[in-house]
Amino acid sequence: MPTPLDRAINQRAPFFAFAAIVTGVAAWSIWGSDIFPSQDPSGDPETWTHEQCSTWLRNRNLHPSPLATTAELLERVKANMRAPRSS
The missing domain is CATH 1.20.5 (Single alpha-helices involved in coiled-coils or other helix-helix interfaces)
Known part of the structure; x- marks a missing residue:
């Protein structure tokens, strides 16, 4: 059975x-x-919009503030960008 x-x-x-x-x-x-893959903004961060700066920070788990201005977000983006490697 x-x-x-x-x-x-x-x-x-x-x-x-x-x-x-x-x-x-x-x-x-x-x-x-x-x-x-995430859609990271490319090019010069100086020309990015508020949303592109927020997306760049969000993709790196840097938690952008919804109350931050574009200038503040741009400052954070520049502070967190990696320096280019010398070969």
Whole structure:
């Protein structure tokens, strides 16, 4: 007489659920969080809008204040930009 465990093993749904989980974990480990890359503003920060400055700071977890002016955000962006590496 088959047990509930035997019936669960013989069904296809658990196998496909396990296969989907393994596939998802493999895809995440290969691509990481770059599956959907962020839309970082590019170019000279002096020409960025208020929203672009906020986006740049938010993408780096620097938590821009919603009450900050564009000049204040621009100052924070410049302070947190990396210096270019010499080769």
